[in-house]
Amino acid sequence: MGLMVTRDDAQAILEQLAGPGALLRDDQWTAIEALVVQRRRALVVQRTGWGKSAVYFIAAKLLRGTGHGATVIVSPLLALMRNQVAAAERAGVHAATINSSNVAEWDDIHQRVRDADLDVLLVSPERLNNPDFRDAVLPALARDAGLVVVDEAHCVSDWGHDFRPDYRRIRSLIAELGTDVPVLATTATANDRVVEDVAAQLGVGGRDTLVLRGGLDRESLRLSVVQAGNPAQRAAWLADHIGSLPGSGIVYTLTVAQAHDVAALLRERGLPVAAYTGATEAAEREQLEADLLADRVKALIATSALGMGFDKPDLGFVVHLGAPSSPIAYYQQVGRAGRATERAEVILLPGREDADVWRYFASVAFPAESLVRKVIRELDTDRPLSTAALEPLVDLNRSRLEMVLKVLDVDGAVRRVKGGWVGTGAPWEYDEARYRTLDEARRREQQAMLDYQATQGCRMAFLRAQLDDPDLGADERCGRCDNCTGERYSADVDAAAAEDTRRTLMRPGVELSPRKQWPTGLAKLGIDLSGRITDGPQPGRVIGRLTDLGWGARLRALLDGPDGEVPDDVVTAAVKVLAAWDWAVRPTAVMSLDSATHPVLITSLRSRLAELGRLTDLGTMRYAPGRRPATAANSAYRVAALSGAWSPPEPVPADAGPVLLVDDLADTGWTLTMAARVLRAAGAAEVLPFALAGTS
Known part of the structure; x- marks a missing residue:
C-alpha cells in the first residue's frame, strides 16, 4: 500500500538537510517516490556529488513519519558515517552508528533499536556477521526495517575496484526482508559488469527494480x-x-x-x-x-x-x-x-x-585452492578455532587468512561463531574460472x-x-x-x-623495528617458543624500503639482478646509515648471513664494512645441512622453518661488544630475529641487524 507523500514533503526535508537554497531534482524525487510511495527496490549509479545520501535520508524520514521502522544503512566508511549522522541530526533524524570506533556504545544502540527509538542505523558490513549482532539484533531489523540502503554497493562485487568480502553478507540480510521493504543500492563508480554483478548479488535486479544511471561527466x-x-x-x-x-x-x-x-x-x-x-x-x-x-x-x-x-x-x-x-x-x-x-x-x-606496485598487490590476491582447502580441513564443525589459533595451522598470514575465512563464510563452507570459526561440512567449490577471469x-x-x-x-x-x-x-x-x-x-x-x-629522497636509513612477541601456536609445529622475545636483536636499520620513491628502484634492481660485488654507491649509503645510527654502544664486529641468491653481494658488503669500520670480521653464518627454505608467508610457519636453519658459529668472545648482523632483505623480520638468537647463544652481547632493503 503506497503512502500519501508529496514532492513538497521531500523538498521540506531537503531544506532541513542542506539549507533553504537546496532544490530537489527530478531524478532524486524519482528515486524517493519509488522507495517511499511504490515500495520498490532501486539501484542508483550516479556520479560523486549527485546527492545519493539526500535520497536515503529523505526517504528514511518520510517512512518513519508514516509509522514504518528504522532505515538500515550499510556503509564501509567511518568518515562518511560521522558526516551522515551529523547531517541526519540537523534534519531531526535520530541516527546512530555501530562500528569499530564506538564499541562502548553498542549495547545502548542495540537497546534503542529494540525500543524503536532510532530512525536510522548505520552499520559497517563487518557488523553483519558479528555473532551477537547477527543473532540478537539483525532479525528484528530485517523484520521491522522501513528501508535498507547498501551504500558504496560496488564493494559487493569483486569486479569493482574495492571488493570487500563482508559486503557479500548483505545478501542474507536482504533475503530475510519482507516483500514490501524497499531496498536502495547506491554507487558512484561502476561499469556494466559491476552493475550487473551488484544487481545479482543483492537481488535488486528484478523487472520491478528502478535503475537510475546518470552521466559521469564532471564539468569542473x-x-x-x-x-x-x-x-x-x-x-x-x-x-x-x-x-x-x-x-x-x-x-x-x-x-x-x-x-x-x-x-x-x-x-x-x-x-x-x-x-x-x-x-x-x-x-x-x-x-x-x-x-x-x-x-x-x-x-x-x-x-x-x-x-x-x-x-x-x-x-x-x-x-x-x-x-x-x-x-x-x-x-x-x-x-x-x-x-x-x-x-x-x-x-x-x-x-x-x-x-x-600493481604486480605486488595482485600477488596477494585470493590464494591457491590447496591453501583454501587446508583452512576448511582444519576447522571442526563443533569446536570453534579463533583466527589466531588457526593461523599456525595454515600457511597464510593474518590478513589473507581473514579474507579467505570471510569468503568461505559467505560461500557457506565456514561460519563465524562466538569463540572463532567452525566448519559447516557443506560442499565447497574453488571457482577457478572466476578467479582466472578476474x-x-x-x-x-x-x-x-x-x-x-x-x-x-x-x-x-x-x-x-x-x-x-x-x-x-x-x-x-x-x-x-x-x-x-x-x-x-x-x-x-x-x-x-x-x-x-x-x-633528499636518497638519504639512506630506515629503522627496522625488532619482533617483540612470538607468534601463537608454535607448539603445534613442534617449536617450544611463546610469549615475549627476550633473546632477539636490538632495533636495526635498512638502507631503504623497496617501495621508497628514493632508494626503492635502486634496491629492487640490485636484488633482482645477478649476484656480484657490492657497488660503491651502496657501500657509501651503508656507511652513512651506520654513521647516523644512534646506538648506545658501537658495534665491534660484523657477521653476514648465508644467502642462496646473493652470497657475493652480502659477503663483499660485510668485508667492506669490516674494513671501513675497523670491525672484527666474523665471517658468514652458514646454513645447516638439510635446512628448509623459509618461504612461508605465515609467521608461525616461517619461525618453524628458520629453527635450526644455521650451523652454530664459532663462539664470540665475551668482551667482543655488539655484533652487526648483515643480510640482503628484511621482509617479515623473522630471519634476523632467529639468526640473532643463534648469535646471542654463541656469546654475542647484542646483535644489531642491518639489511640492504626492507619491505615495509
Missing part, C-alpha cells in the same frame, strides 16, 4: 597527465607546483612508504602537508580530515585509505604520484575534487615503477590505465567510456582536459631542484 575537472620523469623528478615537479594549485587538495601515492616520503619532502620545503594512510590511527585520521576540510593543510599526502566518503565540496585539486591500477579507481579518487567549484585540477604523474579483467584494467596516459583523445571521455557511461555520445569531448584544450603543464623540472630532491 581539468584532467592532465604530466610525464615528469623518474621518482625524484616527479617529486620535485610536485614540490614546485603544488603551491600554485587552487585551494587545498589530495596527493595520492601508491604505497604507505611513498606517502610518508613525499609528506616529509614537502614539509622540508615549507609546505603544510601531512601523511594519511591505512596505518594512521582512527583518531588521527579524523583530525587530519578536519584539517583538510578547514584548509589548515595545503594537502593530505594519502594512500587510497582516503577515498570514498570523504566530502569536501570545494576540494581544489587531486594529484596522483603514480597511477592506480584501474580507471574505475582513478575516476573514484579524482571525483573527490571540484564538487562545488567551477574548476579543479586533476593531474596524473605516472612512473615506470607503477607496474611493479585476473584477466584486472590485467585489462592495468592496460587501460596505460592507454589513458598515452591517449591523444579526450581524457574525460576515455574515463567515462571505461565506466560505460550511458550518456556518453559518439566522439564527445569535454573541452577541458589537456588534450582538448592543448593547455599543458610543462613537464620540465629545474635540474638543481631535481638533484636536491634526489639527495
Whole structure:
C-alpha cells in the first residue's frame, strides 16, 4: 500500500538537510517516490556529488513519519558515517552508528533499536556477521526495517575496484526482508559488469527494480597527465607546483612508504602537508580530515585509505604520484575534487615503477585452492578455532587468512561463531574460472590505465567510456582536459631542484623495528617458543624500503639482478646509515648471513664494512645441512622453518661488544630475529641487524 507523500514533503526535508537554497531534482524525487510511495527496490549509479545520501535520508524520514521502522544503512566508511549522522541530526533524524570506533556504545544502540527509538542505523558490513549482532539484533531489523540502503554497493562485487568480502553478507540480510521493504543500492563508480554483478548479488535486479544511471561527466575537472620523469623528478615537479594549485587538495601515492616520503619532502620545503594512510590511527585520521576540510593543510599526502566518503565540496585539486591500477579507481579518487567549484585540477604523474606496485598487490590476491582447502580441513564443525589459533595451522598470514575465512563464510563452507570459526561440512567449490577471469579483467584494467596516459583523445571521455557511461555520445569531448584544450603543464623540472630532491629522497636509513612477541601456536609445529622475545636483536636499520620513491628502484634492481660485488654507491649509503645510527654502544664486529641468491653481494658488503669500520670480521653464518627454505608467508610457519636453519658459529668472545648482523632483505623480520638468537647463544652481547632493503 503506497503512502500519501508529496514532492513538497521531500523538498521540506531537503531544506532541513542542506539549507533553504537546496532544490530537489527530478531524478532524486524519482528515486524517493519509488522507495517511499511504490515500495520498490532501486539501484542508483550516479556520479560523486549527485546527492545519493539526500535520497536515503529523505526517504528514511518520510517512512518513519508514516509509522514504518528504522532505515538500515550499510556503509564501509567511518568518515562518511560521522558526516551522515551529523547531517541526519540537523534534519531531526535520530541516527546512530555501530562500528569499530564506538564499541562502548553498542549495547545502548542495540537497546534503542529494540525500543524503536532510532530512525536510522548505520552499520559497517563487518557488523553483519558479528555473532551477537547477527543473532540478537539483525532479525528484528530485517523484520521491522522501513528501508535498507547498501551504500558504496560496488564493494559487493569483486569486479569493482574495492571488493570487500563482508559486503557479500548483505545478501542474507536482504533475503530475510519482507516483500514490501524497499531496498536502495547506491554507487558512484561502476561499469556494466559491476552493475550487473551488484544487481545479482543483492537481488535488486528484478523487472520491478528502478535503475537510475546518470552521466559521469564532471564539468569542473581539468584532467592532465604530466610525464615528469623518474621518482625524484616527479617529486620535485610536485614540490614546485603544488603551491600554485587552487585551494587545498589530495596527493595520492601508491604505497604507505611513498606517502610518508613525499609528506616529509614537502614539509622540508615549507609546505603544510601531512601523511594519511591505512596505518594512521582512527583518531588521527579524523583530525587530519578536519584539517583538510578547514584548509589548515595545503594537502593530505594519502594512500587510497582516503577515498570514498570523504566530502569536501570545494576540494581544489587531486594529484596522483603514480597511477592506480584501474580507471574505475582513478575516476573514484579524482571525483573527490571540484564538487562545488567551477574548476579543479586533476593531474596524473605516472612512473615506470607503477607496474611493479600493481604486480605486488595482485600477488596477494585470493590464494591457491590447496591453501583454501587446508583452512576448511582444519576447522571442526563443533569446536570453534579463533583466527589466531588457526593461523599456525595454515600457511597464510593474518590478513589473507581473514579474507579467505570471510569468503568461505559467505560461500557457506565456514561460519563465524562466538569463540572463532567452525566448519559447516557443506560442499565447497574453488571457482577457478572466476578467479582466472578476474585476473584477466584486472590485467585489462592495468592496460587501460596505460592507454589513458598515452591517449591523444579526450581524457574525460576515455574515463567515462571505461565506466560505460550511458550518456556518453559518439566522439564527445569535454573541452577541458589537456588534450582538448592543448593547455599543458610543462613537464620540465629545474635540474638543481631535481638533484636536491634526489639527495633528499636518497638519504639512506630506515629503522627496522625488532619482533617483540612470538607468534601463537608454535607448539603445534613442534617449536617450544611463546610469549615475549627476550633473546632477539636490538632495533636495526635498512638502507631503504623497496617501495621508497628514493632508494626503492635502486634496491629492487640490485636484488633482482645477478649476484656480484657490492657497488660503491651502496657501500657509501651503508656507511652513512651506520654513521647516523644512534646506538648506545658501537658495534665491534660484523657477521653476514648465508644467502642462496646473493652470497657475493652480502659477503663483499660485510668485508667492506669490516674494513671501513675497523670491525672484527666474523665471517658468514652458514646454513645447516638439510635446512628448509623459509618461504612461508605465515609467521608461525616461517619461525618453524628458520629453527635450526644455521650451523652454530664459532663462539664470540665475551668482551667482543655488539655484533652487526648483515643480510640482503628484511621482509617479515623473522630471519634476523632467529639468526640473532643463534648469535646471542654463541656469546654475542647484542646483535644489531642491518639489511640492504626492507619491505615495509
